[in-house]
Structure formats: C-alpha cells, structure tokens
Amino acid sequence: MTTIQHISTSRRIKDRVVQGLVYLAFALAVVPLVSVLWLVIKNGAARFDLDFLTHSMRNIGARDVGGGAYHAIIGTLEQVLIASLISVPIGLLTAIYLVEYGNGGRLSRAISFFVDVMTGVPSVVAGLFILAFWVLFLGQPFSGFAGALSLSILMMPTVVRSAEEMLRLVPNDLREASYALGVAKWRTIMKVVLPTALTGIITGVMLAVARVAGETAPLLLTVFFTDSINNDPFSGPQMGLPLFVFDQAGRPNATAVDRAWTGALTLILIVMLLNLVARLIARWRSPAKGR
Amino acid sequence: MTTKVSTRDGGPATSRPASRRSHGEGPFRYAATGAGIILLGIMAAIAVFLISEAIPALQANKGHFFSELVWDPNGSQVFGIAALAFGTVLSSALALVIATPIAVGVALFISHYAPRRLAGPLGYLIDLLAAVPSVVYGLWGVAFLVPLLKTPSQWLNENLGWFPLFAGEGAIGGKTMIAGSIVLAIMILPIIAAISREVFLQAPKMNEEAALALGATRWEMIRMAVLPFGRPGVISAAMLGLGRAMGETIAVALIFPATFDITFEILTPHANSIAANIANGFGEATPIGRGALIASGLVLFIITLLVNIAARMIINRRKEYARAGA
Amino acid sequence: MSKQIQVSGLDAYYGGHKAIEDVSMTIEPRSITAFIGPSGCGKSTFLRTLNRMHEVIPGARVEGKVLLDGEDLYAANVEPVSVRRMIGMVFQRPNPFPTMSIYENVAAGLRLNGRVAKSEMDGVVETSLKGANLWNEVKDRLNKPGAGLSGGQQQRLCIARAIAVQPQVLLMDEPCSALDPISTLAIEDLMAKLKDDYTIVIVTHNMQQAARVSDRTAFFNLTAQGKPGKVVEMDETSRMFTNPTEKATEDYITGRFG
Numbered sequence: 001m002t003t004i005q006h007i008s009t010s011r012r013i014k015d016r017v018v019q020g021l022v023y024l025a026f027a028l029a030v031v032p033l034v035s036v037l038w039l040v041i042k043n044g045a046a047r048f049d050l051d052f053l054t055h056s057m058r059n060i061g062a063r064d065v066g067g068g069a070y071h072a073i074i075g076t077l078e079q080v081l082i083a084s085l086i087s088v089p090i091g092l093l094t095a096i097y098l099v100e101y102g103n104g105g106r107l108s109r110a111i112s113f114f115v116d117v118m119t120g121v122p123s124v125v126a127g128l129f130i131l132a133f134w135v136l137f138l139g140q141p142f143s144g145f146a147g148a149l150s151l152s153i154l155m156m157p158t159v160v161r162s163a164e165e166m167l168r169l170v171p172n173d174l175r176e177a178s179y180a181l182g183v184a185k186w187r188t189i190m191k192v193v194l195p196t197a198l199t200g201i202i203t204g205v206m207l208a209v210a211r212v213a214g215e216t217a218p219l220l221l222t223v224f225f226t227d228s229i230n231n232d233p234f235s236g237p238q239m240g241l242p243l244f245v246f247d248q249a250g251r252p253n254a255t256a257v258d259r260a261w262t263g264a265l266t267l268i269l270i271v272m273l274l275n276l277v278a279r280l281i282a283r284w285r286s287p288a289k290g291r
Numbered sequence: 292m293t294t295k296v297s298t299r300d301g302g303p304a305t306s307r308p309a310s311r312r313s314h315g316e317g318p319f320r321y322a323a324t325g326a327g328i329i330l331l332g333i334m335a336a337i338a339v340f341l342i343s344e345a346i347p348a349l350q351a352n353k354g355h356f357f358s359e360l361v362w363d364p365n366g367s368q369v370f371g372i373a374a375l376a377f378g379t380v381l382s383s384a385l386a387l388v389i390a391t392p393i394a395v396g397v398a399l400f401i402s403h404y405a406p407r408r409l410a411g412p413l414g415y416l417i418d419l420l421a422a423v424p425s426v427v428y429g430l431w432g433v434a435f436l437v438p439l440l441k442t443p444s445q446w447l448n449e450n451l452g453w454f455p456l457f458a459g460e461g462a463i464g465g466k467t468m469i470a471g472s473i474v475l476a477i478m479i480l481p482i483i484a485a486i487s488r489e490v491f492l493q494a495p496k497m498n499e500e501a502a503l504a505l506g507a508t509r510w511e512m513i514r515m516a517v518l519p520f521g522r523p524g525v526i527s528a529a530m531l532g533l534g535r536a537m538g539e540t541i542a543v544a545l546i547f548p549a550t551f552d553i554t555f556e557i558l559t560p561h562a563n564s565i566a567a568n569i570a571n572g573f574g575e576a577t578p579i580g581r582g583a584l585i586a587s588g589l590v591l592f593i594i595t596l597l598v599n600i601a602a603r604m605i606i607n608r609r610k611e612y613a614r615a616g617a
Numbered sequence: 618m619s620k621q622i623q624v625s626g627l628d629a630y631y632g633g634h635k636a637i638e639d640v641s642m643t644i645e646p647r648s649i650t651a652f653i654g655p656s657g658c659g660k661s662t663f664l665r666t667l668n669r670m671h672e673v674i675p676g677a678r679v680e681g682k683v684l685l686d687g688e689d690l691y692a693a694n695v696e697p698v699s700v701r702r703m704i705g706m707v708f709q710r711p712n713p714f715p716t717m718s719i720y721e722n723v724a725a726g727l728r729l730n731g732r733v734a735k736s737e738m739d740g741v742v743e744t745s746l747k748g749a750n751l752w753n754e755v756k757d758r759l760n761k762p763g764a765g766l767s768g769g770q771q772q773r774l775c776i777a778r779a780i781a782v783q784p785q786v787l788l789m790d791e792p793c794s795a796l797d798p799i800s801t802l803a804i805e806d807l808m809a810k811l812k813d814d815y816t817i818v819i820v821t822h823n824m825q826q827a828a829r830v831s832d833r834t835a836f837f838n839l840t841a842q843g844k845p846g847k848v849v850e851m852d853e854t855s856r857m858f859t860n861p862t863e864k865a866t867e868d869y870i871t872g873r874f875g
Contacts, residue, residue: 004685004688004695004699004703005702007508007696007698007699007702008730011508011511011729011730012508014510015508015510015511018510018513019404019509019510022396022399023404025393025394025395025396025397025399026396026400026401026405026417028393029397029417029420029480029484030416030417032420032431032477033416033420035431035435036427036428036431039431039435040430040431043434089326090326090329090330092326093322093323093326094326094327094329094330096326098327101320101324102327107324107328108327111328111330113607114331115330116599116603117596117600117603118330118334119599120595120598121337121595121596122534122539122540122566122591122592122595123425123538123540124538124540124566124569124588124591125337125341125538125591125592126337128341128584128588129341131344132340132343132585133336133340137340137343153337156333160330184315184316186316186319186320187315190319211422214423214425214426214427215424215425216425216426216540216570217541217544217566220541220570220573221569221573225574242424242426242541245426245430246429246544246570249429249430249433249545250545261430264424264427264430267424267427268423268424272419275419275422279415406675407675407676495712495715497710497712498715500670500712501712501775501778502714502725503670503673503701504668504670504701504705504706504708504779505701505702505725505782506726506782508698515714516714519714519715519716
C-alpha cells in the first residue's frame with residue numbers, strides 16, 4: 001500500500017498544457033521583434049553608408065539612386081533637443097511639486113491623475129493640437145520648432161512619472177538631516193534631493209527621448225516635409241528621420257523604399273542606443289536593486 | 292504645531308522644515324506649482340483648440356458628421372466620421388483580442404515560469420518591442436506581414452467564409468484590416484505585458500504558498516492566488532492598450548488602404564481609421580479639409596480620453612484596495 | 618489517518634548556503650512535536666522540508682530522507698504536489714485567499730481534486746470549520762470574504778482550510794506569532810483537540826507555548842553565525858524543560874540567550 005497518491009492525470013495534463021501555452025506566448029511575442037530587426041538590418045544595410053548619413057534628398061529625382069537622410073537626422077536631433085529643453089524643466093518641476101509640495105491635496109491629485117491620462121493622448125492628437133494652436137490659431141509657420149512643441153507634449157507625462165518615482169526613492173532621512181541643519185526646503189531639494197535622484201532622472205529623460213524620437217505622426221502635421229537641409233528649426237519646413245522613412249516608404253520606386261529601410265535602420269539604431277545607454281546608467285547606479 | 296506646518300508645506304518629510312526664511316523658497320514653490328498647473332492647462336488647451344479649429348469646418352459640412360461614410364471635405368465638402376470611427380474601434384478591438392491573451396501569457400512567463408536569472412533580460416526583450424518606432428512596424432507590415440497573410444487569408448475565406456469576419460468576395464488578402472490589427476497587437480502587447488507582469492509579481496507570496504501547501508499545481512496556484520488578485524490590473528492594462536491602439540497612426544496609415552465603408556470583412560482590402568486618415572489626408576487638405584481632420588482628431592481624443600480615464604480609475608481603486616489590505 | 622515521520626541525515630540548502638545539517642528525528646503520530654530555538658537556526662526551514670515547501674524557493678534544495686510511514690517523500694517518483702496534499706501547513710501570518718469567501722476558502726483544497734457534490738462539500742466545510750472551532754462564529758456569514766475576519770479567526774480559517782482535505786500531518790509555522798493572547802489561547806485549545814486525529818508539528822518562538830502544548834520538543838541551534846543549524850537535543854517536553862541534557866538547551870530555556 002502506498003500512502004502517497006499521484007495527482008490525477010487530468011490535473012497533470014492541465015498544468016503541462018498551461019505551461020506550454022505560457023512558453024508559446026513568450027515565443028510568439030519574440031517572433032515579431034526578431035523578424036522586424038532582421039528585416040530592417042537586411043534591407044537597410046545596403047544603403048547604410050557615409051553617403052546616406054551625409055547627404056540630403058535635394059535634387060534627387062524620383063528614380064535616382066543615392067540621396068540620404070542627413071537633413072532628416074539633423075531635424076530629428078534638433079527637434080528632440082528642443083522638445084527636451086521644454087519638457088524636462090516643466091516635467092521635473094511638476095514632479096517636485098507632486099513629491100515635495102503637493103502632499104496629496106486636491107490640486108496634486110488632479111495633476112497626478114491628468115499626468116496619467118496625458119500619457120494616453122495619441123501622438124497624432126498632440127500633433128493636431130499644435131497644428132490647431134500654433135499654426136492655425138497663432139498663424140506661425142510649419143517648422144522644426146512646432147514639431148518640437150508637439151513632441152514635448154508627449155514627453156512631459158513620461159518625464160513627470162519617472163522623475164516622481166526617483167524623487168520618492170530618496171530617503172526621508174536625507175531631507176530631515178538637511179532640515180535639521182537649518183537648510184531651507186527649496187535648497188534641500190536643490191542640493192540634496194535632486195543630486196541624489198539625478199541619475200534616475202537622466203535615465204527617465206533618455207527613455208522619454210527614445211520614445212519621441214521615433215514619433216512620426218506629430219511631425220507630419222507640424223514640420224511638414226522638405227528634401228533640403230534646414231538647420232534652422234524656427235523657420236520653414238524641416239524633416240525628421242521617422243518622417244523621412246514614412247515619406248520614402250510611400251513613394252513607388254524601389255530606390256525610395258531602399259532609403260526608407262536604411263532610414264528605419266538608422267532610426268532603430270538611435271532609439272535602441274538611447275534605450276541601452278539609459279538602462280546601463282540605471283543599472284550602474286543601482287547594482288543591488290534586484291530582490 | 293509641528294505637524295501643522297509640515298502638512299501645509301507638504302512633502303513626505305514628517306519633521307518641520309527649517310524655520311529660517313529663505314529668499315528662494317517662495318519663487319521655487321510657485322515655479323513647481325506653476326509647472327503642474329501648466330500641465331493641466333495643456334490638457335484643457337488641447338480640447339479648446341481642437342474644438343475651436345474644428346467648428347468652421349463642421350459648419351461648412353454639407354453632410355452629417357456622425358453618420359456620413361464619405362470623407363470629402365476638400366471637394367464636395369461632405370464628410371462624416373462613421374466609417375473611420377468604425378474602423379478605429381474594430382481594428383483596436385481585434386488588436387486587443389489578439390494581444391491580451393499573449394500578453395498575459397508573457398507576463399506569467401516572466402513572473403512565474405521563467406528561471407529567476409533569465410526573467411529580467413527576457414522581460415527587457417519584450418520591452419524592446421515597445422522601443423521599435425511605429426513607422427518601422429508599418430514598413431515591416433507592408434513588406435513582410437501583408438504578403439505572409441495572403442495564403443492563410445484565402446484559406447480562411449474559402450473554408451470558413453460563413454463566419455462574418457472571414458467573409459468577402461473578390462480580392463482576399465493584401466492591405467487588410469487583419470494585417471493592421473496584428474501590427475497594432477504587436478505594438479500594444481509590451482504595454483499590456485509590462486503592467487500585467489507588475490501586478491502578477493505583486494500577488495501576495497503568502498497566498499501563493501497557501502495554495503501550494505494545499506497541494507495545488509503551479510497552474511492551480513496561479514488560478515487561486517495570482518489571477519484573481521491581478522484581474523483588475525490586467526483589465527486596466529488592456530484598456531490602456533486599447534487606448535494606445537486607437538491612437539496609433541503611422542503603422543496603420545501605411546497598411547490600411549484608406550477605404551470609406553463599414554464592413555466586418557477583415558480579410559478584404561477595406562480598412563481605415565481616424566488616425567490613419569489624418570496622416571494620409573493631411574498633405575492634400577484644404578483649410579476646410581484641415582478643420583475636418585481636426586474634428587476627427589477631436590473625436591479620437593475624446594474616445595481615448597474616456598478609455599484612459601476608465602483604465603486609470605480601475606488602477607487607482609486597486610491601489611487603494613491593495614494598500615488597505617496590506 | 619495520522620502517520621509517523623522519520624527523518625534521517627537531512628541537509629537543506631539555499632543556493633550554496635547550507636541552512637540545516639544532518640537532522641535526524643522521529644515524529645510520532647497523534648502527538649504534538651514542537652521545534653524551538655533562536656532566530657535563524659533553521660527550524661522553520663526544517664519544517665518546510667517536511668512537506669517539500671522548501672524547494673518552492675528558487676535555488677533551494679534538500680538532501681537526505683523523510684519517511685512518511687516508511688515511504689520516502691523525496692523519492693524520484695514522488696511529486697511535491699501530492700506530498701503537500703498529504704501534509705497540511707499553517708503559516709506564520711494568516712493567509713486566507715482574499716478574493717474568496719469563507720466557504721470557498723475552506724473548499725479550495727478539495728476543489729483541486731475534481732468535482733464534489735454540493736451537499737458533500739457543505740458537509741466537509743461544516744465539519745472542517747467545526748474542527749477548527751470556528752463554525753459558531755461564521756456559520757451565518759459563510760459567503761462573506763475571509764479577509765473580513767479578525768486575525769485569530771483568519772488563522773482558524775486557515776486551519777479549517779488545511780484540515781478540509783484530511784491530511785496525515787499538520788505543520789504549523791509559528792501560527793500564533795501574529796495573534797493576540799486570547800486568539801493564541803483559542804489556537805492552543807484547538808491544537809490539543811486536533812492531536813487526537815493528526816500528527817502535529819509546530820515551530821514556536823514562545824517557550825511557554827511549547828511547554829504548554831507539545832508532547833515532545835526539539836531544540837535547534839547553530840554553532841556559529843553563518844554555520845548550518847542542527848538539532849541539539851530532542852526529548853519529552855516535560856524532561857526538556859526541567860532537566861535538559863545539553864548545556865546549550867538549558868541556557869536557551871532559562872533565557873540566557875536567544
């Protein structure tokens with residue numbers, strides 16, 4: 001006689017089947033990632049050369065080979081930089097308000113809630129808003145700056161959330177030690193709290209930048225198109241790398257589609273690099289984070 | 292009195308901040324509060340300016356905005372949101388149906404199945420899906436997914452054509468609703484998976500142990516102690532994913548063939564959405580056309596706003612519940 | 618339905634760290650065996666090796682033998698799941714399933730083994746709740762959430778949940794450490810009643826409790842910090858607390874350390 005009975009076959013099978021399904025789900029999720037990266041590398045590598053990175057599309061005819069994304073890369077860098085200059089101070093100050101001053105009051109709860117809701121604003125709506133407000137209402141021209149404005153709207157909630165999280169991680173002991181020395185609250189925030197949370201905040205900002213650098217829809221509605229180099233983000237249409245990909249992909253010629261793939265490769269490299277560096281900074285700062 | 296001061300000054304600090312007055316305190320405080328108010332102002336401004344710039348176009352509309360299928364604000368000035376809104380809802384609903392089960396599986400894989408040491412890197416791999424720009428997914432969809440789906444679509448149409456979604460005559464496959472929905476599903480999967488993973492990891496260890504000690508298998512333990520706890524989180528994650536899918540623009544703008552009709556035939560080249568229409572129609576839009584696109588964007592904004600608010604309210608309620616139960 | 622446990626040469630590890638070393642003992646049926654000892658001496662770890670809950674923790678493993686009426690729980694063809702079905706466990710903090718009602722909590726274990734008729738299930742739930750001295754307090758609100766009960770009631774609910782599947786052995790890991798004195802007393806009374814039917818093993822920090830409820834006591838200790846825990850002495854509880862053989866036991870019991 002055995003005391004210990006085996007569990008029923010049906011329970012065992014069910015457990016195994018679910019395990020199989022869970023592994024399958026993960027495999028299914030990885031397939032598109034691998035497929036996308038493979039295709040982008042395969043199709044993009046052909047034109048990924050110095051010529052592509054240093055030339056614009058000016059005077060490149062519909063069927064011509066050659067041409068490049070230099071104007072788009074410049075545009076993206078400028079737009080993302082301006083977007084960061086706008087959204088980081090506002091986002092960071094908002095986070096400081098929520099963590100240090102808000103104290104769960106009605107205003108801070110409202111801001112906190114709408115920051116969450118704002119993360120869900122579709123990027124195309126952010127673009128339409130800048131179009132409606134900046135271009136149509138204020139009568140400003142399409143420009144890199146208008147694009148940056150729409151990107152900054154997408155960046156702000158991300159910056160607020162990540163900065164808020166980092167500020168909350170700063171131990172209260174540090175704040176209290178500073179207060180105990182008679183240091184004013186705002187100086188404590190500037191000299192103690194922010195430096196402690198700095199790397200975390202940088203990581204958050206870089207992830208936010210990585211996210212908006214790949215956005216196409218808001219640019220489409222605000223910077224318009226150009227094939228030429230325009231270094232001035234404040235006047236005249238500019239280009240952006242995602243927009244370049246969209247534009248070239250929509251053209252009927254194989255040479256244009258090739259350029260779209262190479263643009264996609266460049267874009268993915270920039271975005272992944274930002275992601276990677278951000279995560280490395282985060283890891284380097286908190287080596288013992290894992291539980 | 293100490294408590295009183297610290298309540299007013301706020302912040303997590305419980306002790307009283309330095310009593311010595313400092314010149315920077317006031318301005319700094321106002322700057323921080325002001326930044327928060329700017330954020331609220333932006334949300335309000337989005338609504339205000341979308342409405343104000345949409346009104347002229349809506350007044351010029353010779354059709355009925357909510358029921359008209361046609362979108363011709365540039366020529367005949369007849370345009371309606373019906374077909375576009377239908378396409379937006381159908382494509383994102385399909386995306387949700389495809390993505391949610393896989394995302395929950397992925398989340399369980401990371402939280403309860405994968406070897407501990409691999410869980411972190413594998414989770415990062417899934418997060419990378421979210422880092423791929425939308426336009427790249429569009430490119431991939433057109434170049435890879437659309438041809439790939441051709442044969443299975445035809446097979447489904449021939450053999451299961453009685454099912455409304457697989458019905459249709461003439462051209463089957465190509466730039467279809469299902470191709471766009473699959474791409475949308477891939478794009479929202481990492482969001483749903485990431486939030487689900489977090490709530491599954493938060494499931495109380497002590498309840499998991501209770502289930503195991505009763506002689507539960509791993510799956511039975513998950514069903515008893517993890518899924519019931521994580522359900523609200525998964526629901527709100529799915530709703531956030533839904534909001535994202537509805538607003539997703541460029542990928543579907545490249546894939547959808549920009550037709551204006553209402554059909555459930557997802558295997559035929561009939562598909563469009565509000566966002567795709569904005570991206571595809573903006574280049575040639577007249578002033579009335581721009582206004583019309585802004586009006587459609589306003590509808591999109593309101594729908595996604597409602598979906599997001601609902602999702603956030605579920606999350607926030609769950610947070611309070613979790614805190615009270617801790 | 619009460620069985621004897623024989624342990625021989627048991628080591629337990631967390632990854633590379635050996636938590637307990639070379640434990641051998643016999644746990645008699647229809648009696649209460651108490652494990653006492655300072656924090657970190659491995660008594661809870663050892664308890665969890667008795668129903669194979671130890672290996673739930675990633676990297677944890679066990680070497681040695683645990684025989685339940687002569688059958689090795691760690692034999693290759695034995696599944697941990699069926700071992701846990703035979704050997705119930707009550708934890709330090711009451712852990713009823715928060716999403717389930719009182720009734721569903723008690724029924725949870727039984728439902729794992731397939732469909733049970735409603736009337737039969739009702740009977741098991743009532744018997745188990747009576748067995749856990751909780752029936753009279755909850756019989757009018759069986760469909761209310763288990764989390765709404767007081768701490769002591771929750772712990773008795775967990776005991777009811779554990780005995781509903783009619784295990785051979787009941788393991789209790791400091792079951793009263795999160796409870797007030799009155800609830801503690803209720804649990805101790807319950808244990809005295811349950812030992813007529815079950816083999817009970819209890820880990821406790823409270824030496825009075827060990828002295829009050831147990832028939833036999835094992836004293837666990839570690840020779841130095843970072844070294845594995847061992848059984849120093851095991852004997853009749855009355856003998857242990859009046860006339861221990863080992864100096865370390867006496868020091869611990871008289872409160873000189875720990």
